[in-house]
Amino acid sequence: MAEPQLPGRGGGPYGRGGAPHGGAGAERLPADLSWLNEAGRRIGTTLDLRRTAQELADSTVPRFADGAAVDLLETVLRGEETERWQGPEPPALRAMAIAWIPSVRVIEADPVGSPSVLGPSYSRDALVTGEPVLVTRTTPDDYLRIASTPSGAAQLAAAGVHSYLVVPMVARGVLLGIADFVRSGDRPGFDRADLALATELLGRAALSIDNARLYQRERDTVVTLQRSLLPRESPPTPGLDVHCDYLPALDSRVAGGDWFDVVALPGGRTALVVGDVLGGGLPAAATMGRLRGAARILLALDTVPERVLARLDLAARDLDEEQVASCLCAVYDPADGSCALASAGHVPPVLVGPDGPAHFVDLPVGGPIGAGAIPYDGTRIVLPGGARLLLYTDGLAKTRRGDLAADLERLRREAGPVLRSRPGPEAAHLAPAGRYDDAVLVAADALDGAAAAEVRVWDLPADASAAGAARRLVRDQLARWELTDLVDAAELVVSEMAGNALRHGRAVGPLRLLRHDRLVIEVSDRGPDLPQIQHASLSDEGGRGLQLINVLCRRWGACRTAFGKAVWAELDLPRTTRLA
Template sequence: MSAHAALGVSGTPPLPHPAPPPPPPVSRAAAGGPMLQDADRLRFVGAATRRISRAMDLDEIVAGLCRAVLPSFSDGILVCLRDPLPVGDERPTGPLVLRLHRFDRAPAEDAGGVPFPEPGVPAPELCEVRPGSDLAEVLRGVRPVFTDSPAGRGALAELTGDGGVFALPDGQRAILAPLRGRRRVIGTALFLRRPESRPFELNDLLVAAQLATHSALGIDKAVLYGREAHIADELQRTMLPETLPSPPGIRLAARYLPAAESARVGGDWYDAIPLPGSRVALVVGDVMGHSMTSAAIMGQLRTTAQTLAGLGLPPQEVLHHLDEQAQRLGAEHMATCLYAVYDPVSHRITIANAGHPPPVLLHPGGRAEVLRMPPGAPIGVGGVDFEAVELDAPEGATLLLYTDGLVESRLRDVWTGIEQLREKAGTTGRLAGPGRPPALETLCDDVLDMVGPGDRDDDIALLAARFDGIVPGDVAYWSLEPEDAAPGQARRLARRTLSRWNLEELGDSVELLVSELVTNAVRHSSRPVTLRLLRTDVLRCEIGDDAPELPRLRRARPTDENGRGLYLVSRLAMRWGAARLSTGKIVWFEFARP
């Protein structure tokens, strides 16, 4: 550049231009809201979409959209969603109804002329979209529109209740953006700016379109994921016991907590199975992994365990057969399991373990101990022998069976968690007072309190068993030779025992049924027939023999000489049943105590 050009035509330096006046003060929302540069818009859209896409839940996605646009893009946002929201490829039935899901606004520095509802004045909750209306046409067009056009004003009035809530000034102060998912429109977002803010520009329609698209697709996936997770959770819960049984001599309580929302489908299970001879099997297991497959494998193993328990097999044999079943289901499927059988008559419990955390026994005085037993290999490894240990089960003691989600997490290893569980159970036991074991429900709740909200990475299954036992004076047991005199002998023994228990008024009915069942047992047995009476909250009678065939109830014809015994049992007894044992079978019936 020449010197003349630099100095001007006259050769003298040009006068400096006067400084431009400072811009008028604007509100914080107005200063940060309109973005005049394309680069700013791109950065904003990128940050906003990342924030929206991080969320997995429907409410989190809508909240992410609202937080992203306030106050950077708009001063207020109103989100309405279809009610009900269609899931996946479902075809919605009925009229299109939009329900207010969320309404957020940025704080205003100047309360004058705010085009939002006053505090306490709610936005319309529900809007039915009439076919052919302005709102229906805007939703059908999918693209965002300004609400200062005739169609936009009509759509806004229909959405917000004929304009009674939003009094917008002239200019492009609102954008109505339909939310379209994979298949259909699922709602709409209304972006608003106050009068003191700069109005929207044409390029802001592109920003609104991007926000609406990402939000709608995220909502679509969240609804679909929520439905699948709900179905999976329901499927898993239906595989768990609806209610726990109430066998004599033991009280039970259980808890099940799924893992975090992102991994809620697991393979933890618990069970309590009444066994012949008034015994009860206690089972807790954990299939490795979190998936629908894990839940399905859990259901198959639980069913197998129930079937094996009904055969009266010892705990180590049950685990052996479960191991074989897991291998048939696939070499990659493994599970840990603990199987215990409690006998309330002998006050003993037999436990076998397959790689599961050891149980904790809370004694009546408040002392808690971790039971020592062979750990065993997990189910599914194959070729491993399982061992069982037999322990005393003192009256008033409580056995806690659990899965590793209770004692292991990112913050602690499994043995630290087991020690914390022992201390927690002991503290609860001591607080109950000397000689008074804590209530089972209270104990379960206290134990679960040791797991903090951010400390639960896995499912938790907890089964608590309180051993009440059956005192020897409430049990009568005999072994009868399989001969013709056995039914009469059984009648006399039963009547004598009922008289000692002050249950004489049940004598005639009990004698009749005992005679019928002992007669049947003698007819089919080659070894001694057993007769046992138990007095708990009911009177229970058990007749055992070595014939494995279970009796079936049938209606005898007038000319039949046999077949009426079980009919009498079903008519007179409160409950009755039959179960196979490894050595034969047992037939039982119960009467309510007068």
């Protein structure tokens, strides 16, 4: 058995190129340097770890070796900060790339993407010592130290492998992985000149791999922040079946900034919001989180999309970052199946009919959020049972061709067949092959009447009989819903609401009753002022209505609507009748 050479451990000094000065080493030096420079240009063309590893393997076969394999540490693949490895056992590795000529393809190797299995072997020695291992001429005992399994050793012998080299990859003083090389047939064995060339090449490749690791870590940080700022689950959506999906960009420079939200509004209404902050990276992700939070607060106070966007634009001007964002806001009302929409520089939503083709919703487009181009105009459509409304960001459609109109047309053309064939579509089902930006998809299915939430709406008389009529309507409806346990509390609540609407709201509006996961009572009026609980002294005859509602109900509130305002309150359903 030829003793393996471990440079720095008795291997002896050697000159430039890895061989003693003069002789054959000097003759091959110009060709070696030419190959080294060419290989260096081929490695690291992207910031993708897997591609960089494959470029390293491909650049060495067949010019330098007959077979090559590249393994990277698991910590590198996770983009983690790595320190000099120390310990009795080698760190976990994963096979990243393989290249070989046909005659050595039969050699047993860990499949690309799988964990590398290291028994007692030269690869293990290289990881433990941090030094390369050179076997100039193999023997049967060497085969076991190369392959670490009897079957692998037999395959090495059958392929005629006669020389072996394994070199650790180190960048900035940190171990990143190893690369193995073999030669077979009539080819000369590896010598110290080859070892020096391989060490130099892997030093350059290690810098590219470490840059890719740092880049991957930056992207993962952006995506982690982005995902943490997006909703983890959707609230109950009466009358709608909502599916949301987010696809991060592969490039950290454009990742971050796209968002979606599903907000439960009073009276069983649901707000669907998608937005896209211009730019990418951590600043865009942070701005996205602030805009999403502001939009949720504004939607709790106003259900009119165009007014929400106008106030969001004003709020965006106070952000430290001078960034703009597109935004699309839709508010669905299960009482009549209508959907109010407004757009701030956003791509148009797509409506897929129950049986017909998909088409863009004709929607006025205002300026982006933060640009100061208010006011905004809205529109209202009706979603029939079985229809699907598609809200998305432009990353779901656009490619690097730069023709957004053509990309949107492709999306519209494919939306109907794709979405109708999938009950819960993912963004990947509609994304183009050349997608490079973040992508958000919100698909809202309008449920048929039998499956929709139970909503009842009545017009109340515009006189003193409004409170009595409201109590009677609520009592009769709760009896039909078999919720008689809630009758007393519901009558008190609706009586106070109707009285306040008649007294302070100029004109009493409709009464709405919703049974979904809770019982919701809502009374509208045309008054502009939102009610607040007042401090009432012992001598005051009034001012305690909202205090009573606050005590009886799980929660209550008020918000502006297209025709005035609505005051609402929620009562928990009895456990035996609570809907799933």
